[in-house]
Amino acid sequence: MAAAATLALAPVVAQAQTAPTQLWVDLSTSTMTGMPDMLQGGVGGMIGGLFGGGRGGGGSQTYGHASGRFIQQGSGPSLTGAFPPNRVIDLALYNPRKPGTEAALAIPPTMGMGEQLPLVPPSPSFKEPGDSAPGEVPEVKGRLLVYWGCGDKVRPGQPKVINLASNPAQWAPVLAGRHAPERAAKVGAQHALYPNEKNTVNPKADTSLVGEHQVRGEGVPESMRFQLAERQDLMSAIRLQSQGQLTESIQLSWLTVPRAHAYHLHAMGAVGQDMVLWSSADNGDAGLGLFDYLTESTSAKWVKDKVLLSPGTTECAVPQGIFASPGGEAGGAMLRMIAYGPESHLSHPARPANAPKSWQPEWTVRVRTKSQTMAMLGMDMGGMAGGSESNSDSAPAEEQAEKPSGLPGAAGSILRGIFGR
Incomplete structure (x- = not known):
């Protein structure tokens, strides 16, 4: 019987011995447009307090703040989502030879975060920010008014009007749109993460990941040493300018963000009992699910x-008066903008051309980048967050399949996010 058990376990052991060690690196830059540089580090707490976004502030003590789920939903879903720390580095290591074991990432001096970052398994109670239980769709009254497209005037056929008192199955298709595919590491007890309770050092304005990195730990391949270049560095902050009152067409402009391969803007606000949504999408997409990482191939499509x-676009106008009441009184509106950055895949040995399906590296590293900002519409503000103006070439990444939003289920999540339930 013992011999039979040994034979049964042999394939599992062999798989663990041959499976690659994997490191996921998610980099995110976030700002509040118009906020002076010296205050940006604490903007998360202020915005979270003003708009019910849950945790924020300059310190990231939990893995997962780079995720689009955090900026869209927050720790507790609300009107604007939560606002993450200024600059976030999320690391997740899967070491199949010693799963769930502490390790460390040796980093270059250019990061200014010490000699190495500890990678620690999550506690049993760990839950990623934004990974909240579905809950029930709140009972709400009023309407959703959905506008789209850049331009001074409201286009014919707009807005789409949704009576929130009706059956969600009837109005869900109006809000349904493309969502950034969920491709984050599915972290659990078998992973080792950063940030964690041992180290909460955050990237600074001059932090650069360019240089040599090495993962060290029991069972980690000695060869897991790799170079990161400018393509894999933190992105510059979005320098956004907003001009115009809510009763007018609001003119938005920005400097080109180096390495960005696409942009998206979305605004929401209250006008009386109605909720108004606007998206920069020109095809009528509601645009609520696009605030997360995208590959270059997906964004190009x-x-x-x-x-x-x-990526060459540097301006967009919000149609006149969509956030103003019929009497001409202004309500309130919050804008979100994202610049999608490069995604890189490293491995050892390097993946050969026309690699067979059986090919498997010793280790892999995936690095994703994005930059995002928020702004209060109706206030003339210039983007005051600084950033590098240099560019680097972008290499093609693997194309990811588009995912539909799921209609009623997704519509419920949207309602919970908008009305903070």
């Missing part, structure tokens, strides 16, 4: 489909 703005 969605630029062609007029869902996203091209």
